[in-house]
Amino acid sequence: MSTFTALNGASSKLTESPAAPGDKSSVTEDRLAGSAATASGSAAPEPSTTSQRESWTPQSVERTIHVATYPPEIEGSHKRKRSGSVDIRRDGPAQERTPETATVPSHEARDHYGTPQRDYRPYGDEQRDRDKELWYSHQSRDERNPYETQQNSAISTQSNSEEQIGEALRRATGQMDHSDYAGTSPDGDDRSISLYGGSYTDHRGDSMLQHDPKKRKRNFSNRTKTGCLTCRKRKKKCDEQKPECSNCIRGAFVCAGYPPQRGPGWQKPDSKASAVPLESKDPSYVPPGAYGMPQPHPQPHPQPQSQPPPQPASVPGPGPVPAPYGPQPVKRESVSHYRGQPLRIDPPQSRPVIISDDDRPTASTIPSASVTSPDNKLSALPYTPANVFPTPVSANTQAPPFGERMAKEYQRVPPLHDLSRTEPETPHPSAHPSNHPSNQLPQINILHPTRTNSPTPRPQPPATSNAQMAAQLALSHSQFPLRRTQKEEMLSGRQFYPFDKELCLERERCAAACWRFNNLTTPPTNGVSPEERARLFLEILQPRDPVRVSPTEASPVTNVGRVGRHVAVETPFVCDYGYNISIGNDVVIGRNCTINDVCEVKIGDNCVLGPNVSIFTASLPIDPKKRQGGQGPQFGRPIVIEQDCWIGGGAIILPGRTIGKGSTVGAGSIVTKDVPPFTIVAGNPARVLRGIAS
Numbered sequence: 145m146s147t148f149t150a151l152n153g154a155s156s157k158l159t160e161s162p163a164a165p166g167d168k169s170s171v172t173e174d175r176l177a178g179s180a181a182t183a184s185g186s187a188a189p190e191p192s193t194t195s196q197r198e199s200w201t202p203q204s205v206e207r208t209i210h211v212a213t214y215p216p217e218i219e220g221s222h223k224r225k226r227s228g229s230v231d232i233r234r235d236g237p238a239q240e241r242t243p244e245t246a247t248v249p250s251h252e253a254r255d256h257y258g259t260p261q262r263d264y265r266p267y268g269d270e271q272r273d274r275d276k277e278l279w280y281s282h283q284s285r286d287e288r289n290p291y292e293t294q295q296n297s298a299i300s301t302q303s304n305s306e307e308q309i310g311e312a313l314r315r316a317t318g319q320m321d322h323s324d325y326a327g328t329s330p331d332g333d334d335r336s337i338s339l340y341g342g343s344y345t346d347h348r349g350d351s352m353l354q355h356d357p358k359k360r361k362r363n364f365s366n367r368t369k370t371g372c373l374t375c376r377k378r379k380k381k382c383d384e385q386k387p388e389c390s391n392c393i394r395g396a397f398v399c400a401g402y403p404p405q406r407g408p409g410w411q412k413p414d415s416k417a418s419a420v421p422l423e424s425k426d427p428s429y430v431p432p433g434a435y436g437m438p439q440p441h442p443q444p445h446p447q448p449q450s451q452p453p454p455q456p457a458s459v460p461g462p463g464p465v466p467a468p469y470g471p472q473p474v475k476r477e478s479v480s481h482y483r484g485q486p487l488r489i490d491p492p493q494s495r496p497v498i499i500s501d502d503d504r505p506t507a508s509t510i511p512s513a514s515v516t517s518p519d520n521k522l523s524a525l526p527y528t529p530a531n532v533f534p535t536p537v538s539a540n541t542q543a544p545p546f547g548e549r550m551a552k553e554y555q556r557v558p559p560l561h562d563l564s565r566t567e568p569e570t571p572h573p574s575a576h577p578s579n580h581p582s583n584q585l586p587q588i589n590i591l592h593p594t595r596t597n598s599p600t601p602r603p604q605p606p607a608t609s610n611a612q613m614a615a616q617l618a619l620s621h622s623q624f625p626l627r628r629t630q631k632e633e634m635l636s637g638r639q640f641y642p643f644d645k646e647l648c649l650e651r652e653r654c655a656a657a658c659w660r661f662n663n664l665t666t667p668p669t670n671g672v673s674p675e676e677r678a679r680l681f682l683e684i685l686q687p688r689d690p691v692r693v694s695p696t697e698a699s700p701v702t703n704v705g706r707v708g709r710h711v712a713v714e715t716p717f718v719c720d721y722g723y724n725i726s727i728g729n730d731v732v733i734g735r736n737c738t739i740n741d742v743c744e745v746k747i748g749d750n751c752v753l754g755p756n757v758s759i760f761t762a763s764l765p766i767d768p769k770k771r772q773g774g775q776g777p778q779f780g781r782p783i784v785i786e787q788d789c790w791i792g793g794g795a796i797i798l799p800g801r802t803i804g805k806g807s808t809v810g811a812g813s814i815v816t817k818d819v820p821p822f823t824i825v826a827g828n829p830a831r832v833l834r835g836i837a838s
């Protein structure tokens with residue numbers, strides 16, 4: 145009792161002499177004790193930091209007096225905690241954050257998390273404090289659960305003698321842990337377990353573990369069996385104040401709540417596969433976790449799967465549901481919210497989702513599966529529908545080698561060089577004249593001197609009767625050739641060869657007519673009458689001089705151009721053939737207009753073409769092998785400019801386009817699509833800017 149006077153500030157041993165390094169904690173405690181004694185007076189001295197952090201009730205003060213009555217080295221190695229959760233909770237955290245608290249040793253500083261405060265006392269006071277402990281425990285238990293009060297009163301009395309033995313062994317072995325759990329007392333923990341978890345079946349085992357100092361750490365984990373999930377995770381003793389732990393509240397932790405306890409009606413989960421609940425047969429039900437659905441919250445205790453899940457209507461809410469405390473029958477409503485509406489989705493085809501063995505990870509879903517078979521990686525993956533590898537062959541047959549498969553696929557597509565001259569639409573007369581039995585026409589070697597792969601003439605069907613034979617012989621006469629000329633092909637819009645003799649002569653004739661029109665009607669030959677101008681221009685559209693070709697080369701049909709009244713055409717004006725151009729009345733064509741008229745070009749009435757307008761009707765094959773430069777074919781598409789159109793300067797109209805009535809094409813536009821009537825198009829490619837109100 146000599147140290148008891150030190151609490152009153154009279155102990156020179158603790159206040160004057162510096163403490164040894166090993167007694168650092170004791171010095172701090174003494175310093176705090178002195179300050180606390182000054183604050184509280186001699187009636188309630190506070191000898192330790194624990195008393196600083198807590199505002200003790202009178203009973204607590206009386207108890208803490210015994211705490212400081214022993215040397216600090218003994219305190220440091222034999223600390224016990226006592227559950228004082230009720231009193232601690234009533235105390236505000238203001239006292240815990242006093243400046244004195246900041247000077248506590250490191251192992252005491254962990255109490256800022258709000259763990260239940262513990263006072264430590266040596267083993268020698270165990271017997272003296274037994275009565276007070278029992279009273280204290282009874283007080284706490286009465287506030288918690290009447291059931292525990294009845295059950296644990298006897299247990300605590302029984303375990304006191306065991307604690308004494310355990311403390312003796314602990315001191316003898318010196319295995320008191322000061323590193324992580326320095327502020328803890330396994331005895332107290334065990335007692336708390338026995339108090340609060342009286343329904344646990346391992347209570348007896350815990351009592352036995354108290355006497356084995358080597359297993360004290362294991363006992364420590366037992367304290368987390370009844371506390372909230374947050375304290376369990378922090379390995380702190382929980383005061384188990386529900387619905388939220390006071391320790392978590394003080395420590396600014398989010399109390400995760402209390403898991404459902406195992407009541408007397410708890411059954412050990414069956415290891416066998418449980419029957420599928422009836423609810424899972426709902427086609428719209430998807431098990432949690434399937435299709436990426438959220439997993440249910442982890443269950444600290446396994447739930448019996450045989451028990452059907454509660455209805456969603458009984459779901460209290462998404463938060464943790466505090467289970468009834470004590471040995472009452474455990475309610476399992478906490479799992480009901482796992483079967484809520486969010487887990488229900490509509491699977492495709494309205495089929496129930498069946499989780500079978502196919503849903504397990506297979507070789508196709510395991511990335512390392514192919515690595516396991518370096519020789520034949522695909523052979524490691526069985527051909528089953530569950531695999532995700534698409535295969536064009538039967539699922540149960542081995543795919544052919546890559547080389548064979550590729551060879552067969554290539555056989556479907558002919559080579560490009562075969563595509564060039566497979567089915568010509570129009571045979572060229574000078575290409576292979578010998579192939580045609582009746583083709584004895586002279587060749588135009590100038591235009592097609594080295595044509596080797598020109599289209600071959602179509603084979604004639606064999607005559608089936610004498611009348612047909614006679615007719616064929618009559619038609620095979622040189623003056624009545626069966627083939628169509630290139631001009632015919634051109635006028636019909638099919639592929640033709642522009643360097644045909646007739647076509648070449650016709651272009652030369654047109655070019656001469658354009659030259660005359662452009663040169664004779666422009667200065668210095670100014671003064672030419674309008675009639676002469678009209679006549680010169682009409683010679684372009686309606687050539688009278690035939691080209692000098694053999695009758696076999698001359699086309700039986702031809703087009704004739706047309707020009708209306710009050711037409712003004714500025715020079716220069718150029719075109720290819722001329723006889724494919726049809727111009728309406730009151731048309732103005734600006735200078736330097738170019739009309740590539742391999743097909744019909746119709747310009748309606750009242751149209752105005754700006755300068756440098758280009759109208760192109762000819763086109764070439766896109767395939768370069770078919771195009772072949774000057775020796776390849778061409779084909780034309782007609783162009784129609786309906787009446788009342790305005791084609792801006794420099795516009796280009798591509799083959800086959802139609803400019804709708806009353807439309808306007810912007811300057812420099814390239815008309816790649818048909819222009820709707822009464823619209824304004826512009827740009828490259830020309831796009832509709834807006835409509836025109838007629």
Ligand SMILES: CC(=O)SCCNC(=O)CCNC(=O)[C@H](O)C(C)(C)COP(=O)(O)OP(=O)(O)OC[C@H]1O[C@@H](n2cnc3c(N)ncnc32)[C@H](O)[C@@H]1OP(=O)(O)O
Pocket residue numbers: 734752753754755791792793794808809810811812813824825826827828833
């Ligand atoms: C007698 C003769 O020979 S006349 C021949 C010489 N003159 C011409 O060729 C002039 C042709 N006129 C045009 O091209 C005019 O632009 C028109 C008629 C097509 C349209 O004129 P507007 O109605 O005034 O159009 P506006 O100036 O409002 O422009 C509207 C939009 O179209 C665009 N746009 C107008 N013309 C063109 C064009 N030729 N090419 C591309 N875009 C054009 C404008 O940039 C504007 O775009 P934004 O709205 O994003 O700014």
